[in-house]
């Protein structure tokens with residue numbers, strides 16, 4: 001999954017700060033749209049803003065572009081305070097959700113639009129346009145009417161038009177949400193490659209957690225105008241810092257837990273169906289949404305043991321409650337002995353291994369290291 | 376209601392709508408001096424009279440001056456208002472727009488008399504200029520109605536994109552917004568032009584000693600001898616308005632083709 | 644640091660909006676609001692032969708309203724434009740219905756175009772043509788006598804009926820378009836549902852189509868009523884000056900007789916009557932909109 005975004009590059013912490021938010025607040029009248037955003041985005045980073053619709057992602061992106069004045073706080077780009085810099089003077093360019101292709105211009109005129117004030121010669125500019133089109137896979141499309149393009153092509157034009165100016169930061173507001181699933185997946189890969197190629201900082205807004213996980217170096221998960229968690233995809237997935245983030249990203253099983261005690265960096269627990277065990281402090285730093293502590297684990301961290309198989313770590317007896325077959329995967333809802341609510345387990349289908357029936361008695365292998373304690 | 380009887384009614388209604396227009400050329404080419412049936416013979420005399428008539432020529436010239444000025448002024452004022460009302464939120468917008476659109480629902484005689492009273496009170500001499508002032512007031516709401524449609528179909532991110540790509544607010548307006556609302560501007564200009572060219576009562580009240588085409592026509596309608604020439608004039612006006620409408624339709628279609636927008640019907 | 648307050652103020656939407664609207668607004672204030680206020684002021688001033696004396700008085704209104712001629716003219720204006728409105732809307736409704744329900748979608752705009760063409764030619768000449776048609780020796784009478792249907796040509800001009808027909812013709816598109824728009828908005832499946840439930844076409848029309856079209860009808864009524872009550876040309880040309888309407892007396896007082904306060908009081912009175920009628924219809928429209936929800 002993270003072949004592309006885990007490429008070996010200079011570690012993030014050692015790179016220069018490209019965008020800094022310092023306690024950014026934004027009010028629309030009485031409505032508090034951004035509630036004290038503080039974060040740093042590094043040079044060359046592929047950064048995503050992820051959250052449900054209406055949480056303020058677009059608003060935050062637009063404060064970078066300069067389309068929204070912030071009510072208090074500061075936005076810095078490349079170390080410079082942007083409060084008195086208009087959008088047309090900022091080293092950022094934007095790919096709009098609607099693509100905002102100028103319908104009365106050709107593809108080439110659209111892409112070359114930002115070069116109007118460029119002192120280079122006409123021929124040089126034409127060459128730059130041609131190169132930009134080639135970069136997004138639209139070589140030779142320059143003379144076409146922009147309004148006749150397909151959704152995917154418009155998106156490429158919008159990209160070329162923004163990238164031709166070699167901005168320090170490229171801002172993308174849900175650039176893929178209007179595309180079909182297939183083209184969307186293809187564009188995800190192309191966007192990552194493109195970002196590697198040009199080395200520009202990308203800030204992407206999306207409500208699609210899978211898209212964010214696939215594409216980003218780091219992700220800021222936002223709820224109601226606040227950043228709930230900012231981390232790389234793997235940490236976000238494996239160690240969500242709150243029940244809410246865990247619910248938003250992927251599927252997670254929850255079981256009520258009883259905390260027996262804490263000692264030497266470990267927390268002792270008793271969980272119905274799993275028994276007594278301990279987890280590290282690092283696993284125990286997430287916030288629960290209610291007063292009761294719960295443990296959470298992803299469906300793929302559990303394994304159904306077949307006859308003769310041994311658990312590497314621990315195992316628990318269970319009964320299969322529901323089976324959903326997906327071709328490459330099978331999802332089992334399994335009732336651990338002594339627990340009423342079923343937990344979900346995802347199993348890769350392997351040749352020669354049968355899909356189990358409902359009601360089958362089985363054993364489930366699990367490991368305390370894969371758990372998160374929400375308390 | 377059955378389809379066929381409705382269709383028959385529609386046909387009769389069209390006859391009712393077009394009868395006065397169709398009768399114009401009938402009498403314009405009729406050699407009889409009285410406007411009545413049966414027709415006498417064919418003649419071009421009335422058109423000859425028409426083109427030789429210098430008072431009429433002057434009235435036409437005045438009307439064109441007024442209509443062109445009104446068209447430019449009200450479309451310009453309309454662009455400001457339509458842009459403001461479709462793009463910006465500000466307190467009191469409903470009231471402000473209400474005042475500006477008020478002439479739409481004000482009987483013309485009220486506009487004419489209130490303007491007259493004020494112009495006389497401030498001592499401004501009545502002239503073509505005062506007619507332009509009145510006509511602009513009347514035509515601006517129509518211009519705004521047409522332009523609002525054009526401006527509100529603009530995607531706001533288009534102008535943000537241009538601004539983002541380094542243009543200033545003004546050059547964005549010139550390079551992006553203006554070209555995209557041009558069909559609306561042409562429609563608005565044509566509409567204001569037509570309203571002004573045809574307007575009688577405000578012109579009658581505010582023109583002072585000057586004559587416009589409707590004022591001239593009105594003055595001649597009292598003289599039976601002049602009616603055949605008026606019929607010829609009416610014929611010319613019908614032809615001119617059809618040419619104008621066809622031009623407007625042409626520009627509208629071209630505007631649509633250029634931006635690939637969907638055709639949603641006539642420009643009205 | 645967020646932007647300085649001054650800069651933020653200058654960039655705010657409200658300020659930009661006011662700047663943008665200001666040319667048009669200033670124009671409307673100078674040439675519409677100020678004149679209307681002046682007209683109101685004049686209506687309370689005293690006429691001093693050629694000059695207007697700013698002594699506040701309600702005498703003008705008293706004079707206008709106690710004058711039986713003015714009262715009958717005002718009444719006639721309301722009756723005539725009420726009649727015109729009725730005739731125009733009743734004639735227009737089937738056409739709007741026809742275009743909306745029986746003309747194929749691709750041809751609708753062509754039909755609307757066809758209906759608006761006559762409206763683009765000179766208003767004066769269009770009005771005058773009705774004199775040609777309705778005259779003693781006009782088109783209709785020559786056809787009637789030509790066919791031997793009558794020996795005595797009909798006297799049709801100089802009547803309220805003639806004025807009504809003329810104005811109904813002049814304002815036809817203004818009535819058709821709003822009705823058409825509201826008919827177009829009707830969800831066709833509602834009508835099919837009505838037919839499905841076994842209602843016949845007439846009943847469906849009565850119970851579904853007509854109520855849903857009512858906002859358009861009321862819009863048409865307003866659009867026709869307001870300008871026709873202030874029409875000057877038709878009473879002059881078709882009424883032969885013998886059936887003056889309110890615009891004709893206002894014009895006479897203001898320009899010919901030059902009694903500005905009295906003329907102003909008449910104009911304001913007429914405006915109040917129009918406003919009162921308009922408010923009644925707006926109220927009806929509200930009721931209808933609420934009723935249909």
Ligand SMILES: Nc1ncnc2c1ncn2[C@@H]1O[C@H](COP(=O)(O)OP(=O)(O)O)[C@@H](O)[C@H]1O
Pocket residue numbers: 028031033051052053054055056057058059060
């Ligand atoms: N111009 C505006 N005026 C008032 N409220 C706004 C405006 N723009 C956005 N909002 C509100 O701010 C919140 C965040 O909006 P947005 O940033 O567009 O959300 P997202 O992109 O995460 O879906 C929403 O509740 C939205 O209604």
Ligand SMILES: [Mg+2]
Pocket residue numbers: 057058059174205
């Ligand atoms: Mg958004």
